Amino acid sequence: MKFTLEATDGCARAGVLQLEHGAVETPVFMPVGTAATVKAATPAVLEDIGVDLVLANTFHLMLRPGVDVIRRGGGLHRFMGWRRPILTDSGGFQVFSLAGLRKVSEEGVLFRSPVDGDEVFLDAERSIEIQRALGADIMMCFDECTPWPASKEQARRSMELSMRWAERSLNARGDTGAALFGIVQGGVYPELRRESAKRLTKMGFDGYALGGLSVGESDAERLAVLDPAHSWLPTDKPRYLMGVGRPGDIVEAVRRGMDLFDCTMPTRHSRTGFLYTQHGVLRLRNARYRDDTAAVDDTCDCYTCRHFTRAYLHHLDRGNEILGSILNTIHNLRYYRRLMGGLRRAIRQGRLKNFTRDFYRMYGNDGELCNNAPP
Numbered sequence: 001m002k003f004t005l006e007a008t009d010g011c012a013r014a015g016v017l018q019l020e021h022g023a024v025e026t027p028v029f030m031p032v033g034t035a036a037t038v039k040a041a042t043p044a045v046l047e048d049i050g051v052d053l054v055l056a057n058t059f060h061l062m063l064r065p066g067v068d069v070i071r072r073g074g075g076l077h078r079f080m081g082w083r084r085p086i087l088t089d090s091g092g093f094q095v096f097s098l099a100g101l102r103k104v105s106e107e108g109v110l111f112r113s114p115v116d117g118d119e120v121f122l123d124a125e126r127s128i129e130i131q132r133a134l135g136a137d138i139m140m141c142f143d144e145c146t147p148w149p150a151s152k153e154q155a156r157r158s159m160e161l162s163m164r165w166a167e168r169s170l171n172a173r174g175d176t177g178a179a180l181f182g183i184v185q186g187g188v189y190p191e192l193r194r195e196s197a198k199r200l201t202k203m204g205f206d207g208y209a210l211g212g213l214s215v216g217e218s219d220a221e222r223l224a225v226l227d228p229a230h231s232w233l234p235t236d237k238p239r240y241l242m243g244v245g246r247p248g249d250i251v252e253a254v255r256r257g258m259d260l261f262d263c264t265m266p267t268r269h270s271r272t273g274f275l276y277t278q279h280g281v282l283r284l285r286n287a288r289y290r291d292d293t294a295a296v297d298d299t300c301d302c303y304t305c306r307h308f309t310r311a312y313l314h315h316l317d318r319g320n321e322i323l324g325s326i327l328n329t330i331h332n333l334r335y336y337r338r339l340m341g342g343l344r345r346a347i348r349q350g351r352l353k354n355f356t357r358d359f360y361r362m363y364g365n366d367g368e369l370c371n372n373a374p375p
Contacts, residue, residue, distance in 0.1 A: 033080070039267050247359075
């Protein structure tokens, strides 16, 4: 991996990630392809939208269809028919989400498979082994996602464990050409986050992520971590904010120096009729869209907006038609692609302040989803 920083505007950065399967301009949003598929979108559709990088899930692919199946299929790129770069997460967050079904120890995590109930053990070495077998362009070190709320002492113990697992992940990477990112932990305590970042930087990862956010903390707590984060991390390495995906949150994180993002929000909301527009979120199931002949967003150039009306999409959604999820997904992913493109251009042109002002004026004063958005 090669990361080239090409422009800055305040703390915000625009650059290029050169990976084995192609170049990725940053800041970038990664659609989530949990089970080797971005729901309701073919690889050809993703390419047409302009997606450069997708995220796949080590935990789920390990359980089904299994690493051996994917290896025999030629690796994850060939297995899922995707020619561009892939980032794989380590499985740490999914293990965290199992709650009572897991047992964490110094060695790793023992848990009951949500697929068949069998006992499964996952540790740093096994996580990296799986990610190598998948053929990811970017791998993530194995970590423990600190729960919220957590006391400072609980957050410290969790962070310390993640640091030991990070070192084991680094030692397990071997001779792979894939990049490996370390994950900064420490809950909502900036001093713990700073210590974690310092220790990871000394280990020498190819990039650095902020994990354990968007797990229930307030916006103020999240920003208290993000505000100083740029000062903890190397300027010549990419920075990845994991799991944060509201448009306003992405804008704020870009302003604070973050480069990569992922979230299930745009695709998940597509399947429940929530569409992103320049004016906020359109709740497609509202009766007022039953005979609305306008496009979802008259500024959008996606296939959906060029060919279909709100009324037709409302009809598909009310009838639970598969085509509705497909068309909604095309639009939402294109919205995110255009948002990231606008941020990159603004940074390169030194007008991020104006871009941010216009975004909030159009989308909403506080960057939240609009009043008709989902909870």
